[in-house]
Amino acid sequence: MEFLKNFRTYLEFQSEExxxxxxxxxxxxxxxxxxxxxxxxxxxxxxxxxxxxxxLTLAVVGTMLTIPSFALFGLLTEPFGLxxxxxxxxxxxxxxxxxxxxxxxxxxxxDPAVIExxxxxxxxxxxxxxxIELPLAWPxxxxxxxxxxxxxxxxxxxxxxxxxxxxxxxIFRALARIGSPFAVYQALAxxxxxxxxxxxxxxxxxxxxxxxxxxxxx
Amino acid sequence: xxxxxxxxxxHSDGEVMIRLEKLEKRYPGQKxxxxxxxxxxxPEGEIVILVGPSGCGKTTTLKMINRVIEPxxxxxxxxxxxxxxxxxxxxxxxxxxxxQQIGLFPxxxxxxxxxxxxxxxxxxxxxxxxxxxxxxxxxxxDPSKYRNRYPKExxxxxxxxxxxxxxxxxxxxxxxxxxxxGAIDPITRDRLQNEFLxxxxxxxxxxxxxxxxxxxxxxxxxxxxxxxxxxxxxxxxKPEHILSxxxxxxxxxxxxxxxxxxxxxxxxxxxxxxADWPTAPQTASRGEVLEALRRSDQGAVxxxxxxxxxxxxxxxxxxxxxxxxxxxTGLPPxxxxxxxxxxxxxxxxxxxxxxxxAIVVDDSEAYQGAVDIDTIMESIQSMRAAARDESRAxxxxxxxxxxxxx
Numbered sequence: 001m002e003f004l005k006n007f008r009t010y011l012e013f014q015s016e017e018x019x020x021x022x023x024x025x026x027x028x029x030x031x032x033x034x035x036x037x038x039x040x041x042x043x044x045x046x047x048x049x050x051x052x053x054x055x056l057t058l059a060v061v062g063t064m065l066t067i068p069s070f071a072l073f074g075l076l077t078e079p080f081g082l083x084x085x086x087x088x089x090x091x092x093x094x095x096x097x098x099x100x101x102x103x104x105x106x107x108x109x110x111d112p113a114v115i116e117x118x119x120x121x122x123x124x125x126x127x128x129x130x131x132i133e134l135p136l137a138w139p140x141x142x143x144x145x146x147x148x149x150x151x152x153x154x155x156x157x158x159x160x161x162x163x164x165x166x167x168x169x170x171i172f173r174a175l176a177r178i179g180s181p182f183a184v185y186q187a188l189a190x191x192x193x194x195x196x197x198x199x200x201x202x203x204x205x206x207x208x209x210x211x212x213x214x215x216x217x218x
Numbered sequence: 219x220x221x222x223x224x225x226x227x228x229h230s231d232g233e234v235m236i237r238l239e240k241l242e243k244r245y246p247g248q249k250x251x252x253x254x255x256x257x258x259x260x261p262e263g264e265i266v267i268l269v270g271p272s273g274c275g276k277t278t279t280l281k282m283i284n285r286v287i288e289p290x291x292x293x294x295x296x297x298x299x300x301x302x303x304x305x306x307x308x309x310x311x312x313x314x315x316x317x318q319q320i321g322l323f324p325x326x327x328x329x330x331x332x333x334x335x336x337x338x339x340x341x342x343x344x345x346x347x348x349x350x351x352x353x354x355x356x357x358x359x360d361p362s363k364y365r366n367r368y369p370k371e372x373x374x375x376x377x378x379x380x381x382x383x384x385x386x387x388x389x390x391x392x393x394x395x396x397x398x399x400g401a402i403d404p405i406t407r408d409r410l411q412n413e414f415l416x417x418x419x420x421x422x423x424x425x426x427x428x429x430x431x432x433x434x435x436x437x438x439x440x441x442x443x444x445x446x447x448x449x450x451x452x453x454x455x456k457p458e459h460i461l462s463x464x465x466x467x468x469x470x471x472x473x474x475x476x477x478x479x480x481x482x483x484x485x486x487x488x489x490x491x492x493a494d495w496p497t498a499p500q501t502a503s504r505g506e507v508l509e510a511l512r513r514s515d516q517g518a519v520x521x522x523x524x525x526x527x528x529x530x531x532x533x534x535x536x537x538x539x540x541x542x543x544x545x546x547t548g549l550p551p552x553x554x555x556x557x558x559x560x561x562x563x564x565x566x567x568x569x570x571x572x573x574x575x576a577i578v579v580d581d582s583e584a585y586q587g588a589v590d591i592d593t594i595m596e597s598i599q600s601m602r603a604a605a606r607d608e609s610r611a612x613x614x615x616x617x618x619x620x621x622x623x624x
Binding site for chain 1: 284286306307308309310311313315317319320321322323324325326327334335338368369370381384394
């Protein structure tokens with residue numbers, strides 16, 4: 001009880017800074033996801049009708065996700081320097097796999113009879129893609145974006161080691177002061193922020209998926 | 219008969235809408251072509267059926283007409299234009315396309331599905347809306363009820379109707395149909411076939427229709443091409459000729475037994491002279507009914523109400539039982555058919571009925587006459603005779619046009 005009371009006092013005392021950091025964190029994630037969605041859906045469209053290029057691309061973006069985040073953030077400071085740019089690049093790399101994969105899976109799951117009738121009606125490749133295939137694959141694609149977002153919210157905390165923005169800074173500050181009276185609170189507050197952001201984005205994308213999916217597909 | 223004369227026979231009637239010239243499809247790595255040098259003509263305004271055993275190349279042939287499958291060699295002519303190398307998307311907008319799985323777009327409403335091609339053609343919105351409602355009416359679906367529904371909310375038969383409406387949306391001269399009723403239960407299929415034939419009387423499209431079912435071919439086709447392996451034409455002719463005069467043993471086997479019986483699918487009740495069975499008003503006395511029975515050589519009298527609707531069959535035995543009013547004796551009228559019923563269906567009804575005939579009524583349920591076994595036998599005989607005469611005339615014409623060998 002004593003612990004929770006103290007934690008609340010800490011939150012009240014630090015609220016302004018915490019809100020600021022949470023907003024930074026959210027913006028970092030959203031920018032990264034926006035870029036990853038453009039690249040990922042584009043890649044997916046480029047490869048979904050192929051066999052080997054598709055497998056190769058998925059293997060490469062899959063490998064990115066296995067690189068330990070500390071190492072990747074570190075490596076990226078070489079070309080991009082310290083700060084937000086390197087952080088965004090790293091997060092985009094982590095976010096790609098679910099988006100590319102779901103785009104490919106979604107586009108491939110469209111009923112061949114639907115594509116055949118679209119072709120037979122005289123729709124060209126781009127009309128088919130824009131009016132038939134992407135709308136039908138959309139619920140699966142947006143699920144990929146949602147998964148990527150939740151992953152990215154967590155990983156974005158590590159961006160602080162290369163001086164990136166967000167809730168990570170407080171965590172690293174707290175880790176440097178372990179043993180001092182406020183260290184636990186200082187570490188816990190941004191973690192709560194990260195969890196809050198993760199859940200918020202998750203719900204946001206669930207609602208967005210529902211609102212943007214045709215009633216005929218539900 | 220050579221390929222050329224087989225193809226030319228179609229030419230004798232209407233204008234040629236589609237001409238396939240030595241059309242061939244080879245797939246890499248396969249020795250045999252899927253379709254081998256097919257030459258045929260599809261006359262305008264007719265339903266031409268491509269029928270054959272599975273794997274004979276009939277679907278490949280159909281899909282080469284709108285180039286969903288590109289031919290390896292040969293030419294496709296549409297209304298005289300060589301479209302073999304034309305822009306395929308423009309070509310396809312001149313041909314409605316209906317496939318077995320229908321392929322409605324599940325994320326679009328019924329109206330959006332039907333409106334798709336007109337939208338690609340950039341019609342204005344008002345014209346599109348009118349067209350959608352017109353087409354839904356045409357296929358027998360209430361526009362206000364179905365316009366805004368999604369495909370998953372429809373039954374299989376309704377989806378098929380929407381598929382046909384969608385194929386007709388931009389009023390193309392040609393319709394290509396690949397087993398359109400193949401995945402539908404038999405009762406609904408029968409109804410859809412009849413509806414489609416009625417529709418075709420209105421729209422008069424040139425239709426190429428693929429099926430593996432010879433009975434469907436006979437029922438639906440103005441002309442039937444029976445195909446064997448590699449889409450080679452075994453016989454291309456009107457259904458009555460194929461039934462009466464199969465070109466070879468392959469065609470004979472493919473038609474199977476009961477060719478005469480199948481021929482009954484070609485004729486409708488309105489095409490034949492109806493048999494005369496005795497009738498009497500339901501108010502008639504026993505004596506009057508007995509008199510009517512005596513005057514005819516049939517075994518029963520049909521009682522009609524004041525609007526000539528059939529009420530009761532009575533025979534001599536029923537007339538003897540004086541303890542009940544006439545309308546409570548005898549048998550209820552069964553086997554009621556309409557002028558548009560095929561003779562095969564009428565025969566079927568007749569065989570189920572306890573009185574050996576089918577009663578024909580018009581749209582207001584009024585009695586028109588009857589179909590009995592004599593009616594059926596007569597029409598089988600006249601079909602045979604007509605087919606024989608025509609084959610003779612054709613054979614004569616071929617002999618006359620054959621060039622002098624000297």
